[in-house]
Amino acid sequence: MINQEQLQRIHSLYQEGRFQCNFYRKKLADARFKNYEDFSRIPFSRKEEVRESSVYDRTATPTENIFGIYSSSGTTGEKKYYVYNRHDKKIQEECARIFMNMAGIDEKDLGGILSPIGTGVMGHCMTWQFSAVGAGVVHCPEPSPENIVKTLDKFPVTAIATLPQVAASVIENPEHAKAAGNSTVKSLLLGGDHLSETVRKQLENTWEADVYNLFGMSEIFGPIAGECAMKNGLHFPTRYLAIEILDPKTRKSVTLGETGVAVYTTLWDKGFPLLRYWSDDLISIDDTPCPCGSPMPRLFFRGRTE
Ligand SMILES: [Zn+2]
Known part of the structure; x- marks a missing residue:
């Protein structure tokens, strides 16, 4: 191959x-x-x-060519660190533009970053993927369902970048689910974990938004792959x-x-x-x-x- x-x-x-x-x-x-x-x-x-x-x-x-040294989430055991050079950042932006365009995100969007891992590589990549298409961002660094709802109440967020399980965390409580559905969010850009079609449907119904699956890995960056409007691969x-x-x-x-x-x-x-x-x-x-x-x-x- x-x-x-x-x-x-x-x-x-x-x-x-x-x-x-x-x-x-x-x-x-x-x-x-x-x-x-x-x-x-x-x-x-x-x-x-x-x-x-x-x-x-x-x-x-x-x-002199290091752009940054970023850690992966390290949910178990030691954090792993990776050197990103200046060229990595440029290529990340180029890839982000491709996949954000496919998902219909542009400079008119306000991205909500629901990254539970603070300044790990995923949080950075989620921020860069919006700035690559000129969209602004607002961070919700402790994305509990309560904090997510508060963020949505305060800011006109139109697209959210997060993990599938974080987006799904609002489903359990009917009030949180209602707030998500009534929010200005029109797209969820999900990565970092497997997204099943069942969960996608649940999320699309709850959030009344389009759900796109993106793929990245700390060893490379995110997104390095993403869905088009067909949502089929x-x-x-x-x-x-x-x-x-x-x-x-x-x-x-x-x-x-x-x-x-x-x-x-x-x-x-x-x-x-x-x-x-x-x-x-x-x-x-x-x-x-x-x-x-x-x-x-x-x-x-x-x-x-x-
Ligand atoms: Zn396609």
């Missing part, structure tokens, strides 16, 4: 020294990039390795993200359209470049044309291996 153009891009990044950090040195000792067979001999990068390495082991970015840019879909047992590529483990490789001079990053996400890819006209293929989440 990695094409020749993507392979060449990875090879160029290698030649430019983008993988010259402790994290990749050993993995790439005998690396070749002529074809997929060569590439598939490069050892996977694993979550445990990320956990056990230091933030500076995973980057070749000199201090998440488009992703193949110029920035190469995805191998592998059989979890044989570790060989599955046939296009079949479900397997997503293994991610990033295709720009990223602060923490991902090279064959084994995600535990089970996904499938559809590269047939989408009625929306976007040339980007779509990915579908099917679960997790854990």
Whole structure:
């Protein structure tokens, strides 16, 4: 599922020294990039390795090019930190513009950020995704149902970025649910966790809003994939993200359209470049044309291996 153009891009990044950090040195000792067979001999990068390495082991970015060092939520155990360089920020904005446009968000919107994790990478990305299209934001850093309702009462928020479970937290209490439905919110942009179609329907009914599924990960940024108006799969840019879909047992590529483990490789001079990053996400890819006209293929989440 990695094409020749993507392979060449990875090879160029290698030649430019983008993988010259402790994290990749050993993995790439005998690396070749002529074809997929060569590439598939490069050892996977694993979550445990990320956990056990230091933030500076995973980057070749000199201090002057660091945009920021951001943490993932770390709900269990130690927080993980990631270097984002200046180019990462630009590409995040470019991707955010694509997916915010697909969801109909523009400078006339006021984004509500319901990020329960303070200044973690997700909260930052949610803020940047609105500023990328010129929309303003208001933060609700402790998004309990009561605080969400208060924020909606005070500000004319039109679009909310949050996790599915936070958006769903207003459903339980009829008064909170009513306030959400009566609010000015017209779109929910959800990421950070699986969104089932049942929950999407519940949320759309309660909030009287369109619900869009976005995909991001702290190791890259968010959103790196997102839904169009069809809400049938998440488009992703193949110029920035190469995805191998592998059989979890044989570790060989599955046939296009079949479900397997997503293994991610990033295709720009990223602060923490991902090279064959084994995600535990089970996904499938559809590269047939989408009625929306976007040339980007779509990915579908099917679960997790854990
Ligand atoms: Zn589409």
